[in-house]
Amino acid sequence: MTTLTDIRQVLAGDALAKFDLPIEEARGLPNDAFTSQAYFDLERKTLFARTWVFAGLASDMPDPGDVRPVDVAGRPIILTHGRAEEINAFHNVCPHRGARLVVENLDGSAMMTCPYHAWTYAMDGKLKARPHFHKPDCHDNRGDDNVSLFPVRCEVWHDWIFINLDGKAEPFDEHIAPVAAWFDGYPLEPMRCAEHRVYTFECNWKLAVENYCDFYHVFMVHPALHRTMTKEARKSMITMGRHLMNEYWFEATGRGGEGDKSGYGMQTIPGLKPENTNRSCYSAVFPNVAINVYPTAVQFVLFEPVAADRTRMHMWFYFVDGDHDNPDLADLRNNLCDEWDALNLEDEGICRRLQEGRLCDAYDGGRLAPYWDKGTIHFHKQLVEVMTA
Ligand code: FES
Numbered sequence: 001m002t003t004l005t006d007i008r009q010v011l012a013g014d015a016l017a018k019f020d021l022p023i024e025e026a027r028g029l030p031n032d033a034f035t036s037q038a039y040f041d042l043e044r045k046t047l048f049a050r051t052w053v054f055a056g057l058a059s060d061m062p063d064p065g066d067v068r069p070v071d072v073a074g075r076p077i078i079l080t081h082g083r084a085e086e087i088n089a090f091h092n093v094c095p096h097r098g099a100r101l102v103v104e105n106l107d108g109s110a111m112m113t114c115p116y117h118a119w120t121y122a123m124d125g126k127l128k129a130r131p132h133f134h135k136p137d138c139h140d141n142r143g144d145d146n147v148s149l150f151p152v153r154c155e156v157w158h159d160w161i162f163i164n165l166d167g168k169a170e171p172f173d174e175h176i177a178p179v180a181a182w183f184d185g186y187p188l189e190p191m192r193c194a195e196h197r198v199y200t201f202e203c204n205w206k207l208a209v210e211n212y213c214d215f216y217h218v219f220m221v222h223p224a225l226h227r228t229m230t231k232e233a234r235k236s237m238i239t240m241g242r243h244l245m246n247e248y249w250f251e252a253t254g255r256g257g258e259g260d261k262s263g264y265g266m267q268t269i270p271g272l273k274p275e276n277t278n279r280s281c282y283s284a285v286f287p288n289v290a291i292n293v294y295p296t297a298v299q300f301v302l303f304e305p306v307a308a309d310r311t312r313m314h315m316w317f318y319f320v321d322g323d324h325d326n327p328d329l330a331d332l333r334n335n336l337c338d339e340w341d342a343l344n345l346e347d348e349g350i351c352r353r354l355q356e357g358r359l360c361d362a363y364d365g366g367r368l369a370p371y372w373d374k375g376t377i378h379f380h381k382q383l384v385e386v387m388t389a
């Protein structure tokens, strides 16, 4: 069994320098990084604590007083919608004796009350009251001695709530700047979430991310997509900051082109720059999010690590406000999402094979394809950089 000490050795010494070798000689992360529970646990402690990670959708908690308990990298977290329309994040624990504070969604609630001794907190995390605090029937109704829920850094970008657990990541604006720049020219404000689908991948979360970044496999794994996606326009990933980007120029937004998944029949994003009419843009947002932006649709993807060899892939589908809930377009929206079901099923099969391959001792990180695999090496380098910082 791989121990934590073994894992630390994997990341020690020349782990980083190895990624800087010419790609013909470079090797990706070793098998343990994809198969061992110790490595998975270390990622939770280091990688997911030190970076900005996705926690929830703002549109899922639209009103003041809405509270959502979520799990982020194994930590119970509470998201709250405050009176000043702000979204806050807190550790989901009562500062008194450490009971988990919230276990169910609350809608339009004035307070959060602990089930143990009824200490009560406002949406901004401040303590408001402590019944029988001084002695029986002698209450603290002011809660003014600076007790509050433990805050977590939290930022909302478009509909997406990101948190930073250790509080030490770079400012969010800096982190997301390359992604925002890549999607410049696609006004995302009018986009509304229409559907959420979940797929289970029997592989490590990193393999699912790498597969998302792999445009090489289309001709083998996605025969239907291959027929409609011109080969000449397929490129390998572009590195920007810790993230990876791609773009695809298709011939038409109509049926029969890559535009199918862009939302055939749905309205174009108002304010779309004309040069983007036939362009789709992709970003793998470090570490475990992906965003696809098409002229008529957006998909937000989360690769949620469940176990060393299991990943829950969430896909939220966005269309232009009005199209997203128009009952006349329900069948069309459904078909568009179903097309992704088919594609994701094909990807799940091959990701399972990638996971199985990592049980072979002989595999040592790969003999990589210089044109296509630079993105994977970049991704691995970012991971090790954050985990060894
Ligand atoms: S543990 Fe929450 S009020 Fe005591």
Ligand SMILES: [Fe+2]
Binding pocket: 211, 217, 221, 222, 347
């Ligand atoms: Fe794929």
